[in-house]
Amino acid sequence: MATTQDPALEMQELTQKINHLNYQYYQNSVSEVSDFEFDQMLKRLEELENLYPEYKQPHSPTQRVGGTITKSFDTVYHRWPMLSLSNTYSEEELREFDKRVRKAVGDDVEYVCEQKFDGVAISLTYENGKLAQGSTRGDGTRGDNITANVRTIRDIPLQAHGKSYPDLFEVRGEVFMPLQVFEQLNAEREESGEQLLANPRNATSGTLKQQDSSVVASRKLGCFSYGFLADNTPFDTHSESLQAIQKWGFKVSDTWRKCGNIEDVLAYINEWEKRRHELPIATDGVVVKVNSYALQEELGFTAKSPRWAIAYKYAAENAATKLLGIQYQVGRTGAVTPVALLEPVSLAGTVVKRASVHNANEIQRLDLRLGDTIFVEKGGEIIPKITGVDFEQRPADSQPILYPTHCPACGTELVRTEGEAQFYCPNEKGCEPQILAKLEHFIARKAMNVDELGPKTLEQLYRAGYVRNAADLYDITFEQLVPLERMGEKSANNILASLEKSKATPYDRVLFALGIRFVGSTVAKKLAEELPDLEALRGATYEELIAINEIGDRIAQSVIAYFQDQDHIQLLERLRAAGLKFKSEKTTPEIQSDKLEGQTFVISGVFESVSREELQQLIISHGGKVVSSISKKLSYLVAGDKMGPSKLEKAEKLGIKILSEEEFLGKIK
Numbered sequence: 001m002a003t004t005q006d007p008a009l010e011m012q013e014l015t016q017k018i019n020h021l022n023y024q025y026y027q028n029s030v031s032e033v034s035d036f037e038f039d040q041m042l043k044r045l046e047e048l049e050n051l052y053p054e055y056k057q058p059h060s061p062t063q064r065v066g067g068t069i070t071k072s073f074d075t076v077y078h079r080w081p082m083l084s085l086s087n088t089y090s091e092e093e094l095r096e097f098d099k100r101v102r103k104a105v106g107d108d109v110e111y112v113c114e115q116k117f118d119g120v121a122i123s124l125t126y127e128n129g130k131l132a133q134g135s136t137r138g139d140g141t142r143g144d145n146i147t148a149n150v151r152t153i154r155d156i157p158l159q160a161h162g163k164s165y166p167d168l169f170e171v172r173g174e175v176f177m178p179l180q181v182f183e184q185l186n187a188e189r190e191e192s193g194e195q196l197l198a199n200p201r202n203a204t205s206g207t208l209k210q211q212d213s214s215v216v217a218s219r220k221l222g223c224f225s226y227g228f229l230a231d232n233t234p235f236d237t238h239s240e241s242l243q244a245i246q247k248w249g250f251k252v253s254d255t256w257r258k259c260g261n262i263e264d265v266l267a268y269i270n271e272w273e274k275r276r277h278e279l280p281i282a283t284d285g286v287v288v289k290v291n292s293y294a295l296q297e298e299l300g301f302t303a304k305s306p307r308w309a310i311a312y313k314y315a316a317e318n319a320a321t322k323l324l325g326i327q328y329q330v331g332r333t334g335a336v337t338p339v340a341l342l343e344p345v346s347l348a349g350t351v352v353k354r355a356s357v358h359n360a361n362e363i364q365r366l367d368l369r370l371g372d373t374i375f376v377e378k379g380g381e382i383i384p385k386i387t388g389v390d391f392e393q394r395p396a397d398s399q400p401i402l403y404p405t406h407c408p409a410c411g412t413e414l415v416r417t418e419g420e421a422q423f424y425c426p427n428e429k430g431c432e433p434q435i436l437a438k439l440e441h442f443i444a445r446k447a448m449n450v451d452e453l454g455p456k457t458l459e460q461l462y463r464a465g466y467v468r469n470a471a472d473l474y475d476i477t478f479e480q481l482v483p484l485e486r487m488g489e490k491s492a493n494n495i496l497a498s499l500e501k502s503k504a505t506p507y508d509r510v511l512f513a514l515g516i517r518f519v520g521s522t523v524a525k526k527l528a529e530e531l532p533d534l535e536a537l538r539g540a541t542y543e544e545l546i547a548i549n550e551i552g553d554r555i556a557q558s559v560i561a562y563f564q565d566q567d568h569i570q571l572l573e574r575l576r577a578a579g580l581k582f583k584s585e586k587t588t589p590e591i592q593s594d595k596l597e598g599q600t601f602v603i604s605g606v607f608e609s610v611s612r613e614e615l616q617q618l619i620i621s622h623g624g625k626v627v628s629s630i631s632k633k634l635s636y637l638v639a640g641d642k643m644g645p646s647k648l649e650k651a652e653k654l655g656i657k658i659l660s661e662e663e664f665l666g667k668i669k
C-alpha cells in the first residue's frame with residue numbers, strides 16, 4: 001500500500017476508516033471488508049506511526065493491539081465515587097425495596113432491569129469524545145489507572161461516535177472474559193502445565209492487571225456498559241442514557257428492560273434465571289434501577305450504595321455430600337493434583353462425582369477429612385468445587401488427610417518449588433503417568449494428530465518396552481504392533497500410516513507437541529512466527545525471547561532450560577532424522593481454483609478432518625473470502641461441532657445457507 005500522499009493525512013484517513021469498520025463490526029455485526037484487508041490497514045497505520053511518531057494519536061485504533069508496558073499503575077481519584085449495590089436474595093426484600101421507593105417518591109415509578117454481570121467494574125472517562133482514562137473501582141474513591149489496557153478492549157470506543165455527547169462524561173461498565181475465551185485460556189494453561197484459573201472473573205481481573213497491554217489484547221476481553229455520568233446530563237432517564245451510549249459506540253447488552261411495576265420486575269428475574277446461560281458472560285443476578293434521574297436524585301444514597309437501585313442475586317447452586325476419598329493424579333509436567341471423590345449428588349442439572357481441590361494448601365485450608373460431609377458449589381460452567389465442611393457431621397474418629405510425600409505412581413519423593421502451591425514428581429524420565437501423558441500430548445489432535453493411535457495402544461507399547469519417548473514412536477514396526485491386544489494387521493497399518501502422515505505437521509504444531517513447559521499452542525505459534533526454525537529457537541537468548549510479544553520471563557526460562565538438557569537434544573535429532581518439520585513454511589496458500597470467487601464464509605465450531613486454519617486456507621485458495629461475523633450479505637456459514645448457538649440462530653434468522661464440513665468439502669472437490 002505504498003503511497004506518495006501526505007502521511008498525516010493518510011494516517012487520519014486510515015484512522016477514520018478503521019474506526020468506521022470497527023463500529024460496523026462491533027455494533028452492527030457487519031464486516032465490510034475481509035479480516036485480511038482490515039489487518040493490512042491496521043498494519044499500514046502502525047507502520048506510519050512508527051515512521052512519523054509525531055502524528056501518532058493516543059486514541060489511534062492501533063492501540064487495540066497493545067504493546068504499552070506499565071510498570072506500576074497510578075492511583076487516580078474517581079470524579080464520581082464508584083458505589084456498590086445493596087443485595088437481596090429474596091422476593092420479599094425486593095418487594096420491600098419497591099415499597100420504600102414508592103413511599104419516598106410516589107407510586108408513579110418505572111424501573112429498568114439489567115443483568116448483574118459477574119466481571120470487573122470499570123470507569124471510563126471521555127474528554128471531547130475521546131477515551132481519556134480507564135480505571136478500576138479500587139476502594140470506590142480511588143482506583144488504578146489502567147488506561148493502556150482498557151484501550152485494547154474492542155467493546156470500548158476510543159472515540160465516541162456522533163456529536164451529541166457532553167464535553168466531559170463517564171461511562172461505567174463491567175469488563176469480562178467471554179466464557180469461550182476463559183475455557184480456551186484454561187485449556188492452554190492445562191496443556192502447558194500451569195495452574196488453572198478458578199473462574200472468568202478472576203481471569204478478567206488478573207488480565208486487567210497485566211503490565212504488558214498486548215497480553216490484555218490477546219485475551220479478547222469484552223465490556224458491557226451500564227451507566228452514564230455527566231455534570232449536566234442531557235437525559236431524563238437511565239433508559240435514554242443507555243440508548244444514547246449505545247449510539248455513541250458503547251456495547252450495551254440488549255437484555256435490559258423497562259418494567260412498569262414490581263410484578264414486571266419479578267417476571268424479568270424469573271425469565272432470566274432460566275435464560276442466563278444463553279449469555280456470553282457469567283451473571284449472578286439482576287440489577288433493578290429506578291429509571292427517572294429526577295427520582296434517583298430524590299431518593300439519594302446511603303453511605304455505601306444508592307437508594308434507587310438494588311441487586312437481586314441468584315442463590316449459588318450448591319449441595320452437601322460425602323467425601324469418599326482423594327485421588328492423586330500425576331500430570332504431564334509431574335504436577336500432583338488432588339481430586340476429591342464424592343458420593344454422587346445432583347447439582348445444577350448434572351450428577352457430580354468429583355470435585356477439584358487445587359492443591360495441598362486447599363486440603364489444609366478447608367480442613368478436609370475422609371468421610372466428612374462437605375459442600376460443593378457449581379457456578380455456571382465451572383468445575384464444581386468444595387467450599388466447606390459441615391463440622392457438626394464429622395465422625396468422631398476422623399483423621400486429617402496426609403498429603404503424600406512420595407509420587408503415588410513411581411514412589412519418587414515429591415518436591416515443591418518455593419512460592420508454588422503444587423507438588424511435583426521430579427522423575428520426569430522414569431515416571432509412567434508422566435511419560436504416557438507426554439506421549440499422549442505429542443499425538444493429540446492439536447499437536448501431531450496421530451489419530452489412529454489411542455491411549456490404550458500407547459500404554460501397551462510402553463509396557464512392552466518399545467516406546468519411551470516421542471522419537472521411539474517413529475521406530476515402531478508392523479511386527480511390534482500386530483501381536484498387541486485388539487490389534488489386527490489393518491489397524492497396525494493404519495497406525496503406521498497415521499505416523500507417516502504426521503511428519504507433514506507444520507513446525508508450530510511440532511513445537512507445541514514437544515510439551516515444553518508453558519509453551520501452549522498459542523505460544524508455540526508465536527515462537528514459530530518470530531523464530532522460524534528450531535536452530536533459531538535453540539540459539540535464542542533470554543533477552544531475545546522476552547523481546548517477543550506475549551513471551552514473558554517464565555516461558556523464556558523454560559525454553560532455555562529445555563534446550564540445556566542433552567536428552568532433549570538427542571530426542572530432537574532423532575525426530576529431525578525421522579522427517580519432522582523443524583522450520584516454518586510460508587503460509588500464503590496457492591491459488592487452486594476460482595470455484596468460490598465472490599463468496600464469503602464464516603467458519604464456526606470444530607471440524608473432523610481439517611483444522612480451522614486449514615479450512616480457512618482452503619477457502620482462500622479457491623478464491624473465497626473468510627469473514628468473522630454473520631451479516632445479511634454472507635454467502636455461507638460453515639458449521640462444525642460445538643458451534644455457538646447464537647451464531648446458528650442469527651444465521652437461520654437471516655436465511656444464510658449453512659454448510660456442514662462434508663458439504664463444504666464437496667463444493668471444492
Ligand code: IVH
Nearest residue numbers: 083084085114115116117121174226287306
Ligand atoms: S450499577 C451505584 N449495573 O455490581 C450502582 N452494576 O455491587 C453502580 N454490576 O461494582 C452499579 N452488573 O461491578 C450496575 N448492570 C449493572 C451491573 C453492575 C454488574 C456490578 C458492578 C458493581 C457491583 C455492585
